Amino acid sequence: MNIKSLILGSAAAFAVVSGAQAADAIVAAAPEPMEYVKVCDAFGTGYFYIPGTETCLKISGLVRAQLNYSNAPLIGFASPVNPGYKWSSYTGSQFRLNVEAKNDSEVGTVYSFIQVRGYNGQEAGTGVNTGTTYNGGYRAYFYAGIDAGAYGFEAGTYDSYWTRFFGYGGYTDDGGSYQYADNSYASFFGKVGNIAYTIGVDDLTRYAGDTAGINAAVKGTFDNVSAALGADYDIASKAFGMKGYVEGKFDPISLKVMGIYSAKDNNFYAPARGFTLIVGGKVQATKQLFAAVDYSYSFTPKTWNVVGDLGWNVANGFAVLVEGKYTSTKVTSGFLRFQRNF
Template identity: 30%
Template sequence: MNIKHILLGTAAGLMVATGAQAADLPGEAVPAAVDYVKVCDAFGAGFFYIPGGDTCFKIDGRVRVKGEYTDDSGDLVVDITGRVGFDARTATEYGTLRSYFRIGGGGEAADKDVSIEEAFIQLGYLTVGETGSIFDQDSGYGIYDLGFGNGDTAQLTVLYDGLGGGFYVGGAVEAGAEAYEATFGDAPNFVAVVGVTGQPWGSAELGVKYFADDELIAAKLGAIVKIADPLEINGVVYYAEEADDDQIDIGLGAKYSATDTLALVASLGYTIDETDVWTASAGVEYTVVPGLVAEAGFKYTDTEGADEDTAFAVQLTRSW
């Protein structure tokens, strides 16, 4: 071994020793361990664990731009709306503990005010708070789908899906339709539903709602049927007892998915009341990229004893 090899070996040994001693110098700050966000797949896509706990969290939202022209107003109205929701879920011995909170605003009608749209707590089969009624149902697809019911309401709901075979039953005690101004008072509304879901042919539900304030009753029968792989039919019959004249609403919608990104939609509605109303609509939905959908739709309304109305709208929706 020559002198050159000895010197190189000594130098290398000194460098290793120096580095080891430097790493142990007193007063040296020790880097904190990084707690990276972990994916939570127990409740579906988009959830992640809140660092330091076992609660899964998800943020969802939507921004929508809509332009609509109607014969009635003769104007082109542009609405821009947005909303964001916060979903927290934890597995417990009593079932999933969930809280959901959503705010939204915008649009000409809302004068761009921001408000609470939903806020509720769930534990297992029990839901308490402000959310959509289990009695309500949409029929149809696209911009001009047909909705039946009163919208979000303060409620206490029990929905049990442990019967097997996709069957479920539910009941609710509801306040009025105006969420944060409503009180249960002495005459709340009562809802009962029974249905089946997750079937090869689709799903169906029967519901009854009693309006204690007016001592009136409403009932609905709805179903979503998969006719074939690309074709789906959504229908509902809604009956409402009224003081002067009962009302019946019939809605039927169809959606044909021509490709993975392109779908054709249509709906037909008929209201039997003091004044009968026919509505028909058609439209197209195109997924530009995942999370971005462009739509166009046309609607025709024929009201007994009034002029016929038409409307046309285009809409762009970004959701996550």
């Protein structure tokens, strides 16, 4: 055997051995491609796809610190006057966390809304000078529905669809005679061209003496002017009522006139028996500054109040609001609010 044959034989043997070892080696599997969160622009800004689904999710909320004042503060939600405690930074401060989910379907947009609120405290006594304590609390609100444009359905526990259909009174945070009152409800709604409508029923069992209410309304929007008219019936109070408004928006000024009527007292849908008139105005002076005022007058009994707001959007997501209110019963109240929205 010459040297050339020896070298070739050694090389062949080495190749065989190397091939056997390679066959037995452990090869790491290639990593699976990572699925990043994708932006969903089908329903507006802030939505993203839940990975692996066609459902779009949006998370938002606010954090609010507020200092309240009243020369005749209430004891909790009751009416007796408490002269011992006129200032409070507890009852107005809160946070809200919103989770919205939407997806398209064969019959329209399926949507849901969940809101959790945490309150710094609620009055639980007769004043700081007489031993008032403050207890924080949480509340949850939610609704879900299907919106097919010309028709839709929504059910939940929140400010009812009827309330949101008409808006919150005027332009101030107080809203004139508007009072927040969450309840369970179910509503049919829809929109054809410039005309929107709603027909609903409200479950009012969480309010003493109330059982249910029914309502129906239509709304038209034409360029800068909108108007709405509706009728309601409180079954427990056997009270018929009506509600309507006309609103015009002519940048930078907005004006709104709302009328509310109830045939009897204790109508859930009205602040008083008879007619109540709310007149509101707002001036958007700049992108950062606005001023608003609402005037409300109830004819039976004859009472009125005037509310003024001054708002400053300090930066994107941070705002300051000052509100003052004076009533015909000589009650002066208001607040200073610092709020972070996200």
